[in-house]
Amino acid sequence: MEIKIKQVILRHLQMELKSPFATSFGTFRNKEFILVEAIDEDGVSGWGESVAFSFPWYNEETVKTNWHMLEDFLLPLLFQAPVAHPQELQQRFSAIRKNQMAKAAIEGAVWDLFAKKRQLPLHKVLGGMKSSIEVGVSIGIQKNVDELLRVIDRYVQDGYRRIKIKIKPGWDVDVVREVRRRFPDIPLMADANSAYSLQDIDRLKALDEFQLMMIEQPLAADDLVDHATLQRQICTPICLDESIHSVEDVRKAIQLGSCQIVNIKIGRVGGLTEAKRIHDLCQENGIPVWCGGMLEAGVGRAHNIAMTTLENFTMPGDTAASSHYWEKDIIVPEVVVHDGTIAVPEAPGIGYEVDRRQVDSYMVFAKTYRAQ
Numbered sequence: 001m002e003i004k005i006k007q008v009i010l011r012h013l014q015m016e017l018k019s020p021f022a023t024s025f026g027t028f029r030n031k032e033f034i035l036v037e038a039i040d041e042d043g044v045s046g047w048g049e050s051v052a053f054s055f056p057w058y059n060e061e062t063v064k065t066n067w068h069m070l071e072d073f074l075l076p077l078l079f080q081a082p083v084a085h086p087q088e089l090q091q092r093f094s095a096i097r098k099n100q101m102a103k104a105a106i107e108g109a110v111w112d113l114f115a116k117k118r119q120l121p122l123h124k125v126l127g128g129m130k131s132s133i134e135v136g137v138s139i140g141i142q143k144n145v146d147e148l149l150r151v152i153d154r155y156v157q158d159g160y161r162r163i164k165i166k167i168k169p170g171w172d173v174d175v176v177r178e179v180r181r182r183f184p185d186i187p188l189m190a191d192a193n194s195a196y197s198l199q200d201i202d203r204l205k206a207l208d209e210f211q212l213m214m215i216e217q218p219l220a221a222d223d224l225v226d227h228a229t230l231q232r233q234i235c236t237p238i239c240l241d242e243s244i245h246s247v248e249d250v251r252k253a254i255q256l257g258s259c260q261i262v263n264i265k266i267g268r269v270g271g272l273t274e275a276k277r278i279h280d281l282c283q284e285n286g287i288p289v290w291c292g293g294m295l296e297a298g299v300g301r302a303h304n305i306a307m308t309t310l311e312n313f314t315m316p317g318d319t320a321a322s323s324h325y326w327e328k329d330i331i332v333p334e335v336v337v338h339d340g341t342i343a344v345p346e347a348p349g350i351g352y353e354v355d356r357r358q359v360d361s362y363m364v365f366a367k368t369y370r371a372q
């Protein structure tokens with residue numbers, strides 16, 4: 001049953017986070033992103049969401065570069081021929097270097113369409129077996145420690161299975177010590193977003209006393225070698241995020257000993273096909289994985305939930321409830337978390353309906369592209 005995509009609608013959406021999100025890179029509240037709707041010859045819609053921000057602080061991609069890649073390169077390649085299976089898009093897009101988030105946005109829409117055409121939930125088509133997933137929450141840098149402790153307490157009361165806090169030089173050892181004093185037993189991790197270098201090794205070693213689950217991406221965003229040097233000198237497991245763009249990067253990280261855990265983000269690695277490859281290689285090498293977040297709206301959140309049902313997603317990820325981020329999400333029902341878990345939808349495809357009225361209320365611009 002080939003998929004013949006007749007048109008793709010790109011929508012530039014702008015949504016306001018309920019509270020500002022601060023990392024070692026900076027703080028923002030306004031989230032702009034591209035929502036992708038791929039419509040086949042039967043009028044069935046598949047949905048994908050680009051996770052590129054409007055400013056290239058996380059990686060080199062932006063909303064504008066994604067739009068350019070989709071309009072001028074990826075959609076023309078997509079329209080060239082029917083799609084027998086979404087996995088073939090990696091090869092079809094291989095002439096386009098990198099631009100992983102742009103590729104993941106359209107590939108995700110085709111995966112949703114592929115599952116819907118078979119009347120199957122996306123997680124089943126991916127090979128996921130779980131009917132519910134355990135989730136954590138990622139908390140941005142707060143204005144002071146008391147505020148951080150208050151925010152953590154709220155999410156611990158909500159039952160989230162893991163708390164992720166941000167650290168950077170000047171907001172690290174003393175802060176983690178206070179958190180551990182207040183919450184001695186919670187599953188706790190820290191994301192540094194590349195705020196450190198090997199010159200900071202003593203500061204990073206000092207974190208060993210706090211039994212963190214992991215320290216995420218302490219060093220440079222494109223590094224594997226220095227992370228291997230660091231991992232040999234600290235006890236806390238290193239988790240890589242920004243350094244991993246492909247299964248090849250994971251192969252090298254395993255060979256070098258750069259990390260013990262991998263944060264998989266569908267957008268960062270170019271789509272669900274590559275994410276599955278990374279999951280499988282990590283599983284073969286005893287490396288647990290978890291699903292990272294990019295402050296997604298409901299479509300991206302739905303894709304993350306489906307991916308997290310794969311067996312080696314054994315650590316709670318960043319997929320918090322819609323209400324953690326938005327006054328009103330763009331999907332119905334919204335993603336809800338009960339006692340730190342999300343019930344995986346059984347409806348076809350991503351398993352949630354896109355609320356078109358809500359999408360229109362957040363829409364800045366839209367353009368329809370048609371197969372010739």
Ligand SMILES: O=C(O)CCC(=O)C1=CC=C[C@@H](O)[C@@H]1C(=O)O
Nearest residue numbers: 023058138292293294295296318
């Ligand atoms: O989506 C979420 O709730 C997690 C957000 C989050 O922690 C991040 C999003 C984007 C970049 C970073 O700041 C950070 C991460 O690196 O995981």
Ligand SMILES: [Mg+2]
Nearest residue numbers: 191216217241
């Ligand atoms: Mg991270």
